[in-house]
Amino acid sequence: MNFEAAVLELLDRREIADLIHSYCFHFDRSEPEKVAGLFTQDATLDYGPESATIVGAEAIASTIAVGLEHTFAATSHHVSNIQLEFEGPDAARAVTSLYAWHRYADGSPDGELWGCYRHRFERTDAGSWRIAALVLEAAGTSNFHRQTMHPIGRR
Amino acid sequence: MNFEAAVLELLDRREIADLIHSYCFHFDRSEPEKVAGLFTQDATLDYGPESATIVGAEAIASTIAVGLEHTFAATSHHVSNIQLEFEGPDAARAVTSLYAWHRYADGSPDGELWGCYRHRFERTDAGSWRIAALVLEAAGTSNFHRQTMHPIGRR
Amino acid sequence: MNFEAAVLELLDRREIADLIHSYCFHFDRSEPEKVAGLFTQDATLDYGPESATIVGAEAIASTIAVGLEHTFAATSHHVSNIQLEFEGPDAARAVTSLYAWHRYADGSPDGELWGCYRHRFERTDAGSWRIAALVLEAAGTSNFHRQTMHPIGRR
Numbered sequence: 001m002n003f004e005a006a007v008l009e010l011l012d013r014r015e016i017a018d019l020i021h022s023y024c025f026h027f028d029r030s031e032p033e034k035v036a037g038l039f040t041q042d043a044t045l046d047y048g049p050e051s052a053t054i055v056g057a058e059a060i061a062s063t064i065a066v067g068l069e070h071t072f073a074a075t076s077h078h079v080s081n082i083q084l085e086f087e088g089p090d091a092a093r094a095v096t097s098l099y100a101w102h103r104y105a106d107g108s109p110d111g112e113l114w115g116c117y118r119h120r121f122e123r124t125d126a127g128s129w130r131i132a133a134l135v136l137e138a139a140g141t142s143n144f145h146r147q148t149m150h151p152i153g154r155r
Numbered sequence: 156m157n158f159e160a161a162v163l164e165l166l167d168r169r170e171i172a173d174l175i176h177s178y179c180f181h182f183d184r185s186e187p188e189k190v191a192g193l194f195t196q197d198a199t200l201d202y203g204p205e206s207a208t209i210v211g212a213e214a215i216a217s218t219i220a221v222g223l224e225h226t227f228a229a230t231s232h233h234v235s236n237i238q239l240e241f242e243g244p245d246a247a248r249a250v251t252s253l254y255a256w257h258r259y260a261d262g263s264p265d266g267e268l269w270g271c272y273r274h275r276f277e278r279t280d281a282g283s284w285r286i287a288a289l290v291l292e293a294a295g296t297s298n299f300h301r302q303t304m305h306p307i308g309r310r
Numbered sequence: 311m312n313f314e315a316a317v318l319e320l321l322d323r324r325e326i327a328d329l330i331h332s333y334c335f336h337f338d339r340s341e342p343e344k345v346a347g348l349f350t351q352d353a354t355l356d357y358g359p360e361s362a363t364i365v366g367a368e369a370i371a372s373t374i375a376v377g378l379e380h381t382f383a384a385t386s387h388h389v390s391n392i393q394l395e396f397e398g399p400d401a402a403r404a405v406t407s408l409y410a411w412h413r414y415a416d417g418s419p420d421g422e423l424w425g426c427y428r429h430r431f432e433r434t435d436a437g438s439w440r441i442a443a444l445v446l447e448a449a450g451t452s453n454f455h456r457q458t459m460h461p462i463g464r465r
Contacts, residue, residue, distance in 0.1 A: 003162050007313050010165055010320055021391040025405065028449055030465040074464060076424035076449040078407050080235040080390040081176040095180065097233050099254065099409065101424045103450050110452065114231035114256045139183055139231040140258050142265065154229060155185040158317050165320055235390040236331040250335065252388050254409065269386035269411045294338055294386040295413050297420065309384060310340040 009086070015129050016121050017082055020096055023131070024077035030068040036061035040122055040130040047136050048149045071145060074103040079117070090123035091132075098136075104145065111144040116152055164241070171276050171284050172237055175251055178286070179232035185223040191216035195277055195285045202291050203304045226300060229258040234272070245278035246287075253291075259300065266299040270307055319396070325439050326431050327392055330406055333441070334387035340378040346371035349441045350432055356445045358459045381455060384413040389427070400433035401442075408446075414455065421454040425462055 019038055026034040036057045039045070045054040045063075054063045081097035095116050102111040115138035122132040138149035174193055181189040191212045194200070200209040200218075209218050236252035250271050257266040270293035277287040293304035329348055336344040346367045349355070355364040355373075364373045391407035405426050412421040425448035432442040448459035 003159055004313055006162050006166060007316050007320075010162075010169070011316060013169070014320070014323070018393060021393050021407075024391055024407065025393065029463055074450045076407070076409070078233070078388070078390050078409050078424070080233050081179055083173060083176050083180065097176075097179065097231070099231070099233050099256075101409075101450065110450070114233070140229045140256065140265070153184055156314075158314055161317050161321060165317075165324070168324070233388070235388050236334055238328060238331050238335065252331075252334065252386070254386070254388050254411075269388070295384045295411065295420070308339055 012129070013084055016084060016092060016094070019121065019129055019131060020079055020082065020119065024079055028075050028077055032061045032065035032068055035064055038131050040124065040132045043131055044133045046134070048146055050146050050148055071105060072102055073105045076101045092121045094119045109143040112142045113144055114139045167284070168239055171239060171247060171249070174276065174284055174286060175234055175237065175274065179234055183230050183232055187216045187220035187223055190219055193286050195279065195287045198286055199288045201289070203301055205301050205303055226260060227257055228260045231256045247276045249274045264298040267297045268299055269294045322439070323394055326394060326402060326404070329431065329439055329441060330389055330392065330429065334389055338385050338387055342371045342375035342378055345374055350434065353441055354443045358446060358456055360456050360458055381415060382412055383415045386411045402431045404429045419453040422452045423454055424449045
């Protein structure tokens, strides 16, 4: 067994988990530029079939900013169950459970979403990991502001 | 300090966490055979005093399949707070927090459960970890399809 | 790269995560003495502006005991998204997401809190980590027994 390779992989796993957590942290604090900074320059972000896939870190920042300012009064994104697989030394995929709570700016009842994020990650030339793709899938919602979501793939 | 032993334990912890996550993943996607494949051949699964303890991977698959087909329209199992202790090189126990959301096939209000899983894990002869025992305990429920649950042991 | 230092840090991270999980575990099982045992002797615990900051492990035990006996019939604390930074070999800070469910002794509707814990940790002379400071911040609440909370810092 190669212990040094095992330690490096554990460190990569920790860094990637921090990336997922940072997304939630900055989203809930309404910091769209910091959310966007976690993505690669050509990343794709797909929140569901009701809105076009967002492409590129700049578009991610400006698109998220609208929702953070006008749709939500508060949000709380709780992720867990991270299942991460490496596809090479500089690429990985994960499925992560998400329980997200939303308070709306217009006073609508709080919205909840139970589902998961499907992430693709890439190690940049500078050495740090970034989100290259993110797709949101829902097992179900309650009072949510979107009616149709990508499904989690229940049989 | 034995660094190689420490790394091996960290890898075991990661593999066991993946096992807990895979249970949730396959349950929520209604894949009873894949859920059962995470258990040892003689594993026990105790969902509470209202139903008999299920014994053996085959019985787990067939019993879970009934609930997944007839009781639930959707579920989402969010685990966290994994507290794992090794009882030897090939055995471990854990308490893991569970927040589970359930949408019912008959249109009943969504059921929620806040509680924990008590797991026992064994390393198989082939080297990989499996769930040897699972007991579900509830701190509380709301609109849940079971009335009586094993308690978490609040004083 | 110093692999031994990397492994030691991973072990510290695991021990500190266990500390956060133990807090939840013992709180939900109404074990105030065991909760207090996770804190340093001069630790501070700030649940929000409606109550004075609790100082010292003994005061933590006695103060928590009152709420556990009189306010709550059951609780379930689900933590995730642990973002931990070391501030030296024996000190660390973390932000950790919290979803907490509360059933009240007086029969009031279940209270929910979505937010985070801000922890400071110290390694004691005996070598083990303890909580030196804990501040609770809320993104939002529903039917909660406190009206005013420290905010998470949404812009």
